[in-house]
């Protein structure tokens with residue numbers, strides 16, 4: 465078991481750090497991810513189309529939800545939209561929906577078009593829509609503030625706060641120097657224009673910051689509009705992972721992204737071989753963070769906006785299975801969502817991950833009914849028993865619906881090509897309706913790097929899954945599934 469765990473950790477490190485390189489002079493020597501680009505095509509600056517009038521109401525109001533009849537769920541079925549349209553690759557997608565305008569979403573990805581005029585091969589891409597995902601405005605996170613120090617950036621994630629301000633994290637570094645900055649930029653116009661990047665953590669000797677993720681507090685309580693960022697610090701030298709340590713760090717902004725707090729560690733002894741953290745906020749402003757420590761899925765909670773943290777709880781010991789034998793790689797990152805609507809017996813916290821315990825990789829979900837103190841049994845979300853499912857994400861909407869999205873090989877007779885499916889629950893995760901396909905076509909991932917995860921946002925009765933797609937002749941693009949048709953609820957218990 466020990467040897468197995470070490471192997472898993474080693475794989476997690478090598479696989480989960482896409483944007484790292486062994487920069488000269490650094491004691492950290494980490495594998496650079498296989499860049500999927502064939503040609504570095506530089507292009508002119510992305511135009512910004514002027515000032516946008518706010519399509520939503522005054523601060524503090526929310527749009528009328530795009531809801532349909534009670535007990536019916538509208539989720540994408542075979543209708544998707546192209547978010548990016550660029551010959552270079554995009555992958556590792558994040559998405560968030562504006563609670564004050566359900567047709568305004570922002571998405572982000574590693575965007576291998578690179579920043580105009582720089583030798584770097586990848587930059588944080590950020591995309592916005594105002595028409596419910598039909599059309600998208602593509603741009604790169606402006607190279608401002610601390611990002612001017614670096615030539616490469618990636619691992620972006622996005623969030624909207626309660627007032628409709630958008631945020632994007634961006635991890636900047638250099639392939640040849642020891643520059644390494646973690647930043648957040650803010651947009652007050654739905655993602656069309658972005659302010660100056662603000663530093664969360666800068667270059668630190670012997671440390672590489674990796675895989676940030678973010679969440680914003682959209683509650684009406686005292687922590688409303690707090691912005692939370694978590695990430696992994698890979699620290700070279702002796703540590704719990706042999707010759708390095710990988711603790712999880714946390715920072716927050718309480719002033720709308722103008723400043724961020726001094727980063728603090730939220731892992732501890734026994735939890736410093738970690739990766740893939742994700743913060744989430746509960747209806748009372750509770751802050752949860754999930755991550756994977758070796759093959760252990762862990763959650764920690766704060767009840768004071770991230771100042772202090774309770775004990776770690778173990779959700780599950782995942783059974784990882786490599787779907788493609790490493791090409792493309794399929795790490796097993798968990799995802800967390802807290803239902804903003806309480807079930808009749810209390811709040812629900814959901815964790816999903818890909819797991820091989822039932823044979824082929826499946827999407828499992830565990831739910832906590834006591835604020836992540838204890839966890840219920842793992843429930844299989846996918847209703848296909850013979851093919852592989854992986855790269856899950858979970859989101860819960862302000863009407864209490866729970867959605868899970870994932871890659872799925874079920875539509876390929878050879879069990880190889882990938883489609884995207886969504887599972888929806890209208891009973892706080894106790895059961896799921898039959899899975900609905902969200903992608904219009906399957907694609908062959910070949911040996912490309914398809915990222916380490918996809919994303920999902922939920923709004924009222926709608927799910928917006930985003931993913932990396934290779935249907936366009938080997939041109940990786942970001943796609944999104946968006947609402948199309950009414951699907952009557954078909955309750956179905958999915959306990960395997």
Ligand SMILES: [Ca+2]
Pocket residue numbers: 480481482483556619675916
């Ligand atoms: Ca990454």
Ligand SMILES: [Ca+2]
Pocket residue numbers: 824825826827846848849850851852853
């Ligand atoms: Ca399966």
Ligand SMILES: [Ca+2]
Pocket residue numbers: 548549550551552553554939940941942
């Ligand atoms: Ca592309």
